[in-house]
Amino acid sequence: MLAANKYENPILLAPMVLFLLAFLGFPAVVDIIYSFSEITFETLRAPKLSGIGNYQKVLADPEFWQAAGFSLKFGLVTAALECLLGLFLAVFLSPLFEKRTWLLAVIMMPMMVAPAMVGLMYRLVLHEFVGPLPYYFYIWFGDSPSFLGSDNIFTTLVIIETLQWTPFAFLLCYVAYRGIPAELREAASVDGAKALRMLWYIELPLMLPTIAIAFFIRFIDGFRVFDNIFVLAGSGPGGSTTSMSIFIYLAFFKLGKIGTAVAASMLLFVAVLCLLVVVSRLSQRRASA
Amino acid sequence: MKGFVTALRWIVFLVAAVAMNFPVISTLVTSLKTNAEISSNPGLWVQKPTLENYARVLEVTERLDIFSYLFNSAVASLIGAILPIILAFPAAYAVARRGYGRNILLPVVVNLRAMPLVIFAIPIYMMYQWVGLLDTRLGLGLILAVVNLPLALVILVNAINDIPIELDEAARIDGAKIGSIIMRIVAPVCRPALATTFIFGFITAWNEFLFGLMLTTREATPVTVGASFFFSASGGGVQWGVAAAVMIVAALPPVLLGLIMYRQISGSMTAGAVKG
Numbered sequence: 001m002l003a004a005n006k007y008e009n010p011i012l013l014a015p016m017v018l019f020l021l022a023f024l025g026f027p028a029v030v031d032i033i034y035s036f037s038e039i040t041f042e043t044l045r046a047p048k049l050s051g052i053g054n055y056q057k058v059l060a061d062p063e064f065w066q067a068a069g070f071s072l073k074f075g076l077v078t079a080a081l082e083c084l085l086g087l088f089l090a091v092f093l094s095p096l097f098e099k100r101t102w103l104l105a106v107i108m109m110p111m112m113v114a115p116a117m118v119g120l121m122y123r124l125v126l127h128e129f130v131g132p133l134p135y136y137f138y139i140w141f142g143d144s145p146s147f148l149g150s151d152n153i154f155t156t157l158v159i160i161e162t163l164q165w166t167p168f169a170f171l172l173c174y175v176a177y178r179g180i181p182a183e184l185r186e187a188a189s190v191d192g193a194k195a196l197r198m199l200w201y202i203e204l205p206l207m208l209p210t211i212a213i214a215f216f217i218r219f220i221d222g223f224r225v226f227d228n229i230f231v232l233a234g235s236g237p238g239g240s241t242t243s244m245s246i247f248i249y250l251a252f253f254k255l256g257k258i259g260t261a262v263a264a265s266m267l268l269f270v271a272v273l274c275l276l277v278v279v280s281r282l283s284q285r286r287a288s289a
Numbered sequence: 290m291k292g293f294v295t296a297l298r299w300i301v302f303l304v305a306a307v308a309m310n311f312p313v314i315s316t317l318v319t320s321l322k323t324n325a326e327i328s329s330n331p332g333l334w335v336q337k338p339t340l341e342n343y344a345r346v347l348e349v350t351e352r353l354d355i356f357s358y359l360f361n362s363a364v365a366s367l368i369g370a371i372l373p374i375i376l377a378f379p380a381a382y383a384v385a386r387r388g389y390g391r392n393i394l395l396p397v398v399v400n401l402r403a404m405p406l407v408i409f410a411i412p413i414y415m416m417y418q419w420v421g422l423l424d425t426r427l428g429l430g431l432i433l434a435v436v437n438l439p440l441a442l443v444i445l446v447n448a449i450n451d452i453p454i455e456l457d458e459a460a461r462i463d464g465a466k467i468g469s470i471i472m473r474i475v476a477p478v479c480r481p482a483l484a485t486t487f488i489f490g491f492i493t494a495w496n497e498f499l500f501g502l503m504l505t506t507r508e509a510t511p512v513t514v515g516a517s518f519f520f521s522a523s524g525g526g527v528q529w530g531v532a533a534a535v536m537i538v539a540a541l542p543p544v545l546l547g548l549i550m551y552r553q554i555s556g557s558m559t560a561g562a563v564k565g
Binding site: 008009011012013015016017019020023024026027028030031034044089092093095096101102103104105106107108109110111112113114115116117118120121122123124125127129130131132133134135136163164166167168171172175213214217220223224226227230231244245248249252253258261262265266268269272275276280 | 331551
């Protein structure tokens with residue numbers, strides 16, 4: 001349908017575009033300028049350009065690399081676990097949900113709770129003296145691991161994140177599984193395909209694009225994790241649970257190293273941008289193939 | 290054999306449901322215990338249920354004011370849920386009906402969802418300081434609107450795509466202006482999608498933590514941040530009963546909304562992921 005005049009379309013987009021420019025465009029420009037400047041809280045309005053010093057400092061900072069490594073590992077491990085578990089639940093429990101969709105609400109509930117609240121709740125759940133989990137560990141196994149000790153904290157955080165967000169992967173897989181055309185299944189079962197073979201050769205390949213999307217979304221969310229780790233463990237023993245987001249937050253708010261924080265932000269921005277470009281190229285190639 | 294498999298399915302469902310909801314379940318149980326019972330019985334049953342902890346949470350003191358945290362969260366979340374709809378709806382119309390912005394604007398906005406927002410947090414903090422939006426409900430609400438905007442756009446573009454174009458063409462021929470086509474013809478048909486966008490945005494905004502932590506200090510503290518104040522409430526150790534009760538209070542609004550509206554939410558989550 002044609003617009004009545006040539007200004008109509010731009011006017012329709014203008015409010016949203018202006019809003020985004022003000023709240024993301026302007027900050028992005030400030031980020032870029034500050035990242036190349038010598039900057040302290042006193043010189044906020046008059047940044048002195050100083051070249052790539054901030055970047056050199058960040059790239060030479062072992063804590064930055066530790067945070068990057070943590071985020072990467074955390075994102076990959078949680079996304080993989082969530083997708084595997086979600087896929088299993090979606091396929092195995094699908095007959096239960098067909099007749100009783102309200103059961104979905106029970107599975108989706110963890111996603112409705114703020115991750116920050118979940119992190120705080122685990123402070124209670126895992127507490128040595130008042131927490132239910134250590135209590136049952138003592139009763140059943142005679143001993144309880146130190147969940148937040150340096151040996152176990154990564155595993156603990158991965159499990160916490162996975163338990164909260166498996167429902168997301170489950171939901172995507174479940175919808176994809178239910179969306180497989182009945183004729184495909186019938187044609188296959190006429191051939192006498194057993195359930196497992198049907199899953200492997202017919203259903204899984206059809207669900208693969210959805211699983212890939214779920215993995216990507218969960219990886220990004222795991223990579224930028226902040227809330228639950230921050231309230232539960234802070235930066236962890238020896239900074240071992242400092243994610244990229246926590247690194248930037250601490251550099252700015254706790255240490256006042258604005259230059260470091262801003263340069264790290266820009267590096268994160270570029271990294272995510274590259275990832276997005278690669279992923280969208282891949283999905284375009286899929287779509288056109 | 291069939292009965293056995295069904296039983297196994299139920300067992301797996303129950304184990305998964307309990308494991309994934311475990312923090313909420315045990316916090317709820319703890320919030321109903323007396324202080325004495327919390328230390329003597331950390332298990333998952335209550336000997337003498339009490340509402341004493343909830344009464345303590347609702348007490349307003351000089352340092353802690355749950356009502357103000359809830360009010361801040363509600364106002365900021367309303368802004369954060371409504372504003373994206375107002376901004377994205379006309380844009381979604383241009384994208385869906387005219388294909389205007391489909392090639393560049395739509396993918397850019399959609400991909401914003403993947404950007405860690407902490408990247409923009411520092412300049413936004415400074416910007417807020419300059420314009421006086423720091424520690425205000427409006428300031429927090431505006432940022433929550435940024436968070437919700439991408440998904441709102443995706444859902445609304447899909448919704449308008451699903452409406453037959455004859456509907457607004459007929460109105461156009463009758464001489465209706467673009468504004469009234471959008472408001473009087475398209476918007477009413479899109480009501481379910483608008484409601485979904487609102488509910489989903491409200492839940493997301495309510496549950497947001499990073500910006501609440503950074504952009505508020507005292508006046509506009511949302512409940513996700515305010516709840517953690519209860520952990521260090523009194524000089525001594527944490528009062529676990531009160532802490533548990535405040536977490537339940539803070540988590541209740543989005544959880545209730547989510548349980549009531551789970552169909553719409555699951556629809557928008559999957560649509561936003563697959564079509565976005």
